[in-house]
Amino acid sequence: KQEVTQIPAALSVPEGENLVLNCSFTDSAIYNLQWFRQDPGKGLTSLLLIQSSQREQTSGRLNASLDKSSGRSTLYIAASQPGDSATYLCAVTSGTYKYIFGTGTRLKVLA
Amino acid sequence: KAGVTQTPRYLIKTRGQQVTLSCSPISGHRSVSWYQQTPGQGLQFLFEYFSETQRNKGNFPGRFSGRQFSNSRSEMNVSTLELGDSALYLCASSLVSGNNYGYTFGSGTRLTVV
Numbered sequence: 001k002q003e004v005t006q007i008p009a010a011l012s013v014p015e016g017e018n019l020v021l022n023c024s025f026t027d028s029a030i031y032n033l034q035w036f037r038q039d040p041g042k043g044l045t046s047l048l049l050i051q052s053s054q055r056e057q058t059s060g061r062l063n064a065s066l067d068k069s070s071g072r073s074t075l076y077i078a079a080s081q082p083g084d085s086a087t088y089l090c091a092v093t094s095g096t097y098k099y100i101f102g103t104g105t106r107l108k109v110l111a
Numbered sequence: 112k113a114g115v116t117q118t119p120r121y122l123i124k125t126r127g128q129q130v131t132l133s134c135s136p137i138s139g140h141r142s143v144s145w146y147q148q149t150p151g152q153g154l155q156f157l158f159e160y161f162s163e164t165q166r167n168k169g170n171f172p173g174r175f176s177g178r179q180f181s182n183s184r185s186e187m188n189v190s191t192l193e194l195g196d197s198a199l200y201l202c203a204s205s206l207v208s209g210n211n212y213g214y215t216f217g218s219g220t221r222l223t224v225v
Contacts, residue, residue, distance in 0.1 A: 034213050042218055043117075043201055049213035089154070098144065098167050099203075099214065101154040 002027045002094055006102035013080055014110050021075040021105045023090035028068045030094045035064050035075050037086040038104070044089065047075070080109045113138065115204050115217035123223045129190040132220045136183050136204030142166075143185040144214065145177060148199040157200075160185055161207070192224045 003026045013019055023033070032051045036044040048057045048064040050073070056065040061078040073090055087106045091099040116135040124130050136143050145157040156169040160179035177187045183204075189196055199221050203214040 032213065036216070041199075041221070043115075044203075044216035046213060046215060091154075098156040098159060098169065099146075099154075100156075101146075103153050 002030075002092065002100045004090060004092055004100050004102040006088075006090060006105050008105060009103065010106040010108075012108045012110065015080060015082060017080050017109075019077050019080055019107075021077070021088050021107070023073040023075070023102055025071045025073075025092050025100075027094055028071050030068065030092045033064075033066055033073050033090060033092045034099070035062075035073075036089045036091065038089060039086050047088075077107075080107075082109050082111045085109050115202055115215055117200075117202050117217035117220050119220060120218065121221045121223075123225060124192050126192055126194060126224055128192050129188065130192060130222060132187045132189075132200055132202075132222070134185045134187070134202030134204075134217060136185070136202075137215055140204035140206055140215075141183050142205040142207060143179055143183065144203045144205070145185070145187050146201045146203065147171075148201060148219070149197075154201070157187070189222075194224050197222060197224045 005024050007022045034049045035047040038044050050057050050066045063076040066073045085108050087104045089104045091101045118133045142161045144159040146154050148154045159167040163179045174190045179185045199219045201219045203216045205214050206212045
């Protein structure tokens with residue numbers, strides 16, 4: 001049974017800092033992995049989608065890597081800003097196509 | 112290009128009632144999935160529909176049901192509401208089933224059962 005874990009559960013950093021969020025999964029047979037952000041009370045905003053054959057994806061200040069063999073993905077945020085404050089979720093698909101979500105990392109960037 | 116639209120945004124119901132939530136996917140998307148989000152359980156998969164057929168179902172009781180119409184719009188129904196059904200219900204659409212293109216989520220419907 002696929003399980004997805006995100007560490008840390010919460011993170012508070014000063015503005016301008018570079019940071020790394022971690023996502024690990026127990027079954028390496030995934031189709032893809034997607035990173036989302038969620039603002040309080042809102043839906044999910046897709047950040048990056050990494051197919052199983054890819055090793056990383058980049059969008060602006062965000063870079064996500066995928067290491068299937070070790071069951072890990074990292075989301076790197078460069079030069080963090082207060083507007084980056086949100087909960088970050090990773091999700092993987094395997095087998096039956098449905099997404100299995102991690103529990104999220106709650107990020108607060110202090111001005 | 113319009114995103115995924117969920118209606119209503121907020122809903123308050125009484126225990127024992129039933130409720131219907133609606134989701135309109137991105138134009139051209141044929142796959143619609145539903146998820147329940149609660150503080151205790153996080154995001155949990157409810158079901159996926161593709162071309163009006165249920166492709167996959169999560170581990171929820173039969174009180175939770177759904178359907179998809181020929182225009183890909185989907186509805187989710189919860190009967191005999193319980194307090195524990197209070198949650199944010201999120202709909203996600205994808206171009207095709209199989210998720211090679213990732214998902215786009217709507218803003219959700221916040222259901223409160225009192």
